Amino acid sequence: MKENNIAIAIDGPAAAGKSTVAKIIAEKLSYIYIDTGAMYRALTLKALNEGINMEDKDAIVGLLMNTEINLKQSFDGQMVLLDGLDVTKEIRYQDVTTRVSYVAKHAPVRTEMVKRQQEMAKNRGVVMDGRDIGTHVLPNAEVKIFLVATVVERAKRRYEENVKKGIASNIEILKNEIEERDRIDSNREASPLIKASDAIEVDTTSLSIIQVAERILDEVAKVKGPKLK
Ligand SMILES: Nc1ncnc2c1ncn2[C@@H]1O[C@H](COP(=O)(O)OP(=O)(O)O)[C@@H](O)[C@H]1O
Numbered sequence: 001m002k003e004n005n006i007a008i009a010i011d012g013p014a015a016a017g018k019s020t021v022a023k024i025i026a027e028k029l030s031y032i033y034i035d036t037g038a039m040y041r042a043l044t045l046k047a048l049n050e051g052i053n054m055e056d057k058d059a060i061v062g063l064l065m066n067t068e069i070n071l072k073q074s075f076d077g078q079m080v081l082l083d084g085l086d087v088t089k090e091i092r093y094q095d096v097t098t099r100v101s102y103v104a105k106h107a108p109v110r111t112e113m114v115k116r117q118q119e120m121a122k123n124r125g126v127v128m129d130g131r132d133i134g135t136h137v138l139p140n141a142e143v144k145i146f147l148v149a150t151v152v153e154r155a156k157r158r159y160e161e162n163v164k165k166g167i168a169s170n171i172e173i174l175k176n177e178i179e180e181r182d183r184i185d186s187n188r189e190a191s192p193l194i195k196a197s198d199a200i201e202v203d204t205t206s207l208s209i210i211q212v213a214e215r216i217l218d219e220v221a222k223v224k225g226p227k228l229k
C-alpha cells in the first residue's frame with residue numbers, strides 16, 4: 001500500500017451524482033474508481049438473459065456464484081465485463097434499471113458482492129460508490145460522503161443525460177422509477193440505503209458537479225493534508 005493512500009466512500013440515492021464526482025475525485029488523486037452499482041446491474045442483466053426470476057433468492061445467488069464480474073479502468077471511467085464480455089452499455093438499459101433493486105435486496109447476494117468489493121479495495125487508494133459503502137463495504141473509510149438531491153432535480157438530471165445520449169424518456173416516468181428504486185433500496189432488510197453515522201451529507205440540488213467535487217476534496221484534504229489541491 002502506498003503511504004497516505006486512503007479509501008473514500010460515496011453513497012446516496014439514485015442519480016444524486018455519485019459516479020460523476022467519484023470519477024473526478026479518483027482521477028484527481030490517481031486512485032481507482034469502483035462503481036459497485038455496476039456489479040448489481042451486471043448480475044441483473046445475466047438473470048434477465050437467462051430468464052431467472054429476480055425474487056428467487058436461491059437461483060440468483062447460485063447464478064452469482066457462477067458469474068465473473070470485472071471492472072476495468074478505461075479512459076472515460078470504467079468498463080464492465082460480465083463473464084469476459086463488455087456489458088458497459090447494456091447494464092444501463094431500462095429493463096435492468098427497473099429490476100436491479102429486487103436482485104440487490106437478497107442478503108446472500110450482498111454478502112458475496114461485499115466480499116468481492118472489499119477484495120478490490122484492499123490496497124486502498126480507492127473511491128467507491130454505492131448504497132452501503134460507508135456502512136458495510138468500507139466501514140473504516142477515512143472519508144465518507146452521503147450525496148442527496150431532491151427527486152425532481154435527480155429526475156431532471158437523468159432526463160438531460162438521456163437527451164445527450166439521444167434516448168427518448170419522460171421526466172415523470174423517470175421520477176417514479178427513481179422513487180420506487182429508492183423506496184426498495186431504503187426499506188430492504190439487508191444493508192439498506194442509509195447514511196453512515198460518520199458520513200458527511202452533501203445536498204447537491206443546487207451545486208454544480210465541480211462544486212460537489214471541491215466539497216469532497218476539501219474533506220479529503222483534511223485527512224491527507226492540503227497539498228493535493
Ligand atoms: N451537481 C450536479 N449538477 C448537475 N448535474 C449533475 C450533478 N451531479 C451529477 N449530475 C448529472 O446527473 C446525472 C446523474 O449522475 P450520476 O453520477 O450518474 O448519479 P449516480 O451515480 O448517483 O446515480 C449525470 O448525467 C450527471 O452528469
Ligand SMILES: Nc1ccn([C@@H]2O[C@H](COP(=O)(O)OP(=O)(O)O)[C@@H](O)[C@H]2O)c(=O)n1
Pocket residue numbers: 013014015016019036037038040041100101102104105129130131132133181185
Ligand atoms: N452498493 C450498492 C450499489 C448498488 N446497489 C443496487 O444497485 C442499484 C443500481 O445502482 P447504481 O449505483 O448503478 O444506480 P444509479 O443511481 O447510478 O442509477 C441500486 O438501485 C441498488 O438497488 C446496492 O444495493 N448496493
